[in-house]
Amino acid sequence: MSSLRLYTSAALISLALLTVTCTSEDPAPLVGFGGSNSTTPYNPYRVVLTSELKPARGLQPHRATIHPHSVYSRDACDEKGFIDASGKQNYENGIRNEACFEDLRHALCESGQEIAFLTDHVGHYPNFEYLEVLLYKPG
Numbered sequence: 001m002s003s004l005r006l007y008t009s010a011a012l013i014s015l016a017l018l019t020v021t022c023t024s025e026d027p028a029p030l031v032g033f034g035g036s037n038s039t040t041p042y043n044p045y046r047v048v049l050t051s052e053l054k055p056a057r058g059l060q061p062h063r064a065t066i067h068p069h070s071v072y073s074r075d076a077c078d079e080k081g082f083i084d085a086s087g088k089q090n091y092e093n094g095i096r097n098e099a100c101f102e103d104l105r106h107a108l109c110e111s112g113q114e115i116a117f118l119t120d121h122v123g124h125y126p127n128f129e130y131l132e133v134l135l136y137k138p139g
Helices: 003-022 098-110 122-127
Strands: 064-066 115-117
Touching: none
Parallel strands: 064 115
Antiparallel strands: none
16 A cells, blocks of 8 residues: 555544544443443543442442542642642641632542542641541531
Protein backbone atom coordinates (compact mmCIF):
# COMPACT_ATOMS: atom_id res chain seq x y z
CA MET A 1 0.00 0.00 0.00
CA SER A 2 1.41 3.39 -0.94
CA SER A 3 2.10 6.04 1.68
CA LEU A 4 -0.43 8.44 0.16
CA ARG A 5 -3.15 5.80 0.20
CA LEU A 6 -2.30 4.86 3.79
CA TYR A 7 -2.44 8.51 4.94
CA THR A 8 -5.69 9.07 3.03
CA SER A 9 -7.26 6.00 4.65
CA ALA A 10 -6.11 7.10 8.11
CA ALA A 11 -7.47 10.61 7.54
CA LEU A 12 -10.87 9.30 6.41
CA ILE A 13 -11.10 6.92 9.38
CA SER A 14 -10.17 9.76 11.75
CA LEU A 15 -12.79 12.03 10.18
CA ALA A 16 -15.42 9.29 10.46
CA LEU A 17 -14.58 8.73 14.14
CA LEU A 18 -14.65 12.47 14.80
CA THR A 19 -18.06 12.72 13.12
CA VAL A 20 -19.45 9.80 15.12
CA THR A 21 -18.11 11.03 18.47
CA CYS A 22 -19.07 14.69 18.03
CA THR A 23 -22.61 14.38 16.64
CA SER A 24 -24.41 14.14 19.98
CA GLU A 25 -24.08 15.50 23.48
CA ASP A 26 -25.12 12.13 24.86
CA PRO A 27 -22.61 9.42 24.04
CA ALA A 28 -23.99 6.22 22.61
CA PRO A 29 -24.21 3.39 25.12
CA LEU A 30 -21.08 1.27 24.90
CA VAL A 31 -21.74 -1.35 27.54
CA GLY A 32 -23.94 -1.56 30.59
CA PHE A 33 -22.63 -1.16 34.12
CA GLY A 34 -23.57 -4.71 34.96
CA GLY A 35 -22.03 -6.25 31.84
CA SER A 36 -23.04 -6.60 28.21
CA ASN A 37 -26.60 -7.67 29.12
CA SER A 38 -27.21 -4.77 31.51
CA THR A 39 -30.20 -2.49 31.04
CA THR A 40 -28.29 0.50 32.48
CA PRO A 41 -26.56 2.36 29.62
CA TYR A 42 -23.00 3.59 30.01
CA ASN A 43 -22.78 7.30 30.76
CA PRO A 44 -19.40 8.68 31.89
CA TYR A 45 -21.06 11.77 33.42
CA ARG A 46 -23.36 9.88 35.80
CA VAL A 47 -22.13 8.69 39.16
CA VAL A 48 -23.82 5.39 39.91
CA LEU A 49 -24.21 4.56 43.57
CA THR A 50 -22.55 1.27 44.32
CA SER A 51 -25.78 0.13 45.97
CA GLU A 52 -27.29 0.17 42.45
CA LEU A 53 -24.63 -2.20 41.12
CA LYS A 54 -25.20 -5.92 41.10
CA PRO A 55 -22.92 -7.94 43.37
CA ALA A 56 -20.35 -9.99 41.49
CA ARG A 57 -19.70 -13.47 42.91
CA GLY A 58 -21.47 -12.40 46.12
CA LEU A 59 -19.28 -9.31 46.64
CA GLN A 60 -20.76 -5.82 46.67
CA PRO A 61 -18.52 -3.23 44.98
CA HIS A 62 -17.60 -0.05 46.85
CA ARG A 63 -16.12 3.18 45.55
CA ALA A 64 -12.94 4.46 47.18
CA THR A 65 -10.26 7.03 46.51
CA ILE A 66 -6.65 6.53 47.50
CA HIS A 67 -4.15 9.27 48.28
CA PRO A 68 -6.19 12.49 48.61
CA HIS A 69 -4.87 15.18 50.95
CA SER A 70 -6.92 17.20 53.43
CA VAL A 71 -6.33 20.70 54.75
CA TYR A 72 -3.89 19.22 57.28
CA SER A 73 -1.38 18.33 54.57
CA ARG A 74 1.13 20.89 53.33
CA ASP A 75 0.39 20.19 49.67
CA ALA A 76 -3.40 20.32 49.85
CA CYS A 77 -5.47 23.28 48.74
CA ASP A 78 -2.67 24.65 46.58
CA GLU A 79 -0.53 24.75 49.73
CA LYS A 80 -3.11 26.80 51.61
CA GLY A 81 -4.73 24.27 53.97
CA PHE A 82 -4.29 26.66 56.89
CA ILE A 83 -4.07 30.33 56.08
CA ASP A 84 -3.32 33.57 57.87
CA ALA A 85 -5.10 36.90 57.37
CA SER A 86 -3.14 37.58 54.17
CA GLY A 87 -4.18 34.22 52.65
CA LYS A 88 -0.74 32.62 52.88
CA GLN A 89 -0.14 29.12 54.23
CA ASN A 90 0.39 29.24 57.98
CA TYR A 91 -0.02 26.07 60.04
CA GLU A 92 1.34 27.62 63.23
CA ASN A 93 -0.90 30.71 63.53
CA GLY A 94 -3.44 30.36 60.71
CA ILE A 95 -6.96 29.05 60.60
CA ARG A 96 -8.31 26.08 58.69
CA ASN A 97 -9.21 26.94 55.11
CA GLU A 98 -12.93 26.14 55.38
CA ALA A 99 -13.57 26.63 51.66
CA CYS A 100 -10.96 23.98 50.86
CA PHE A 101 -12.25 21.68 53.60
CA GLU A 102 -15.80 21.91 52.23
CA ASP A 103 -14.52 21.45 48.68
CA LEU A 104 -12.97 18.10 49.66
CA ARG A 105 -16.16 16.99 51.45
CA HIS A 106 -18.31 18.04 48.49
CA ALA A 107 -16.06 16.28 45.95
CA LEU A 108 -16.10 13.03 47.93
CA CYS A 109 -19.89 13.08 48.22
CA GLU A 110 -20.53 14.27 44.66
CA SER A 111 -18.38 11.51 43.17
CA GLY A 112 -20.03 8.85 45.36
CA GLN A 113 -16.92 7.93 47.35
CA GLU A 114 -17.68 5.62 50.25
CA ILE A 115 -14.12 5.40 51.52
CA ALA A 116 -11.27 7.90 51.34
CA PHE A 117 -7.77 6.79 52.31
CA LEU A 118 -6.28 10.17 53.23
CA THR A 119 -2.51 10.35 52.99
CA ASP A 120 -1.75 13.60 54.75
CA HIS A 121 1.82 14.43 55.66
CA VAL A 122 2.54 13.89 59.33
CA GLY A 123 4.37 17.19 59.84
CA HIS A 124 1.32 19.16 61.01
CA TYR A 125 -0.63 16.49 62.88
CA PRO A 126 1.11 16.99 66.26
CA ASN A 127 -0.10 20.62 66.28
CA PHE A 128 -3.77 19.58 66.35
CA GLU A 129 -6.08 17.50 68.50
CA TYR A 130 -6.83 14.00 67.24
CA LEU A 131 -10.56 14.67 66.85
CA GLU A 132 -9.77 17.69 64.65
CA VAL A 133 -7.70 15.74 62.14
CA LEU A 134 -10.42 13.09 61.76
CA LEU A 135 -12.29 15.71 59.67
CA TYR A 136 -15.62 14.63 61.13
CA LYS A 137 -18.47 17.02 60.57
CA PRO A 138 -22.16 16.09 60.80
CA GLY A 139 -24.14 16.42 57.61
